Amino acid sequence: MSLIKSQVLNEDLNNPIYNFIDRFAVKKMIDVNQSVKPYSKKEITGWLKQLQSQKSKLNKVESKELEWFLQKYDLEQNTTISKFGEFQYLDEKFSFRAIPIAGYEISSIGKNNGFSKKIGAHFEGWYKDLSLMFEYLDTGEFGNNIDIKKNLTSRTGHFIKNAPNGIEFSDVKGKIGYDFGYGNLSLKKEYVNLGSGKFGQLILSSKAASFPHIEFKLKPTDWMEIYYMHGWLNSLVIDSSKSFYYGTSSIEPRLYEEYKSKYIVANYITLKPNNWLNFSMGNSFIYSGDLRPEMFIPIMYFKVVDHNTGRGEVGDGNGLIYFDLAIKYPQNFKFYSILLIESLEIRKILSGIFYT
Numbered sequence: 001m002s003l004i005k006s007q008v009l010n011e012d013l014n015n016p017i018y019n020f021i022d023r024f025a026v027k028k029m030i031d032v033n034q035s036v037k038p039y040s041k042k043e044i045t046g047w048l049k050q051l052q053s054q055k056s057k058l059n060k061v062e063s064k065e066l067e068w069f070l071q072k073y074d075l076e077q078n079t080t081i082s083k084f085g086e087f088q089y090l091d092e093k094f095s096f097r098a099i100p101i102a103g104y105e106i107s108s109i110g111k112n113n114g115f116s117k118k119i120g121a122h123f124e125g126w127y128k129d130l131s132l133m134f135e136y137l138d139t140g141e142f143g144n145n146i147d148i149k150k151n152l153t154s155r156t157g158h159f160i161k162n163a164p165n166g167i168e169f170s171d172v173k174g175k176i177g178y179d180f181g182y183g184n185l186s187l188k189k190e191y192v193n194l195g196s197g198k199f200g201q202l203i204l205s206s207k208a209a210s211f212p213h214i215e216f217k218l219k220p221t222d223w224m225e226i227y228y229m230h231g232w233l234n235s236l237v238i239d240s241s242k243s244f245y246y247g248t249s250s251i252e253p254r255l256y257e258e259y260k261s262k263y264i265v266a267n268y269i270t271l272k273p274n275n276w277l278n279f280s281m282g283n284s285f286i287y288s289g290d291l292r293p294e295m296f297i298p299i300m301y302f303k304v305v306d307h308n309t310g311r312g313e314v315g316d317g318n319g320l321i322y323f324d325l326a327i328k329y330p331q332n333f334k335f336y337s338i339l340l341i342e343s344l345e346i347r348k349i350l351s352g353i354f355y356t
Helices: 016-026 041-052 060-073 302-308
Strands: 002-005 081-083 086-090 094-109 112-127 130-143 161-163 166-179 183-190 211-221 224-238 244-246 254-256 259-274 277-288 318-327 335-341
Touching: 016 041, 016 060, 041 060, 094 130, 224 277, 277 302, 302 318
Parallel strands: none
Antiparallel strands: 002 094, 081 086, 086 094, 094 112, 112 130, 130 166, 161 166, 166 183, 183 211, 211 224, 224 259, 244 254, 259 277, 277 318, 318 335
């Protein structure tokens, strides 16, 4: 039970704005690629304004929801406002918003009880086509019903620190992005969600911790969208070749250790032949070692590059191919299916037909 909670107007998938936007996307009142999340604030504001132009099609509850979200997301409707600790500023060139975060929850599972508390702040700003975002949230969970590993829940896992009668962890997110009209380029430390799904995505979801990455979105036409991401991961594998002792002249020399480099790259191309059918395909690749320039090509079959560049099994990474089909038909319904392929050998599949 949440006793105190400040709703953060950021790109969190638990934000009610996602349910609101997705609801009208299924109704085909707005054109939204629901397979690539989080949505940017500029995208959300644009969709809300599209719904505002179709307000006659909304019922009373939906109209009130729309008005509420417009007040929160469309800064053009407000100038300088300060309420409940929230502050926002707007002029012709620059807009800024600061939101405090505070929360306290109690929970009970059988005879086990616990509570959690959180505190932090969210900042976001825009200058013309440049956007900035920073959010810090410090959380503590205490009691005898703490779920440390969170294996059987949709909640994100974190790197934790032990505390008296509980655990503590922090969540830090940030973004700097540039919007050029038909696409955007961003540097983020944020969660990534790829693939259709209501409470989680099979391809890539926010169940895992956020990580720094470069994100590129391109929408050259109404019927095609391209998404690309290259991220830096923590391998948690110590590179012994780069480890050494320092302060050897002292009584207690210290060991310097460094993790092996690890990266993730993914693309996701969506084709929309009409307003009720979306077909998406792409591939992802996790590799280690040196940063590889060919991995920065947005449209690439990354797994095959290993063999094509003569690497073979040396530095071989983990690749994945995926296909996503989403059908919005009939009205107010959406059906989707995802195919994931980790290993594919055509020779074995066609053995006895074309191969002997």
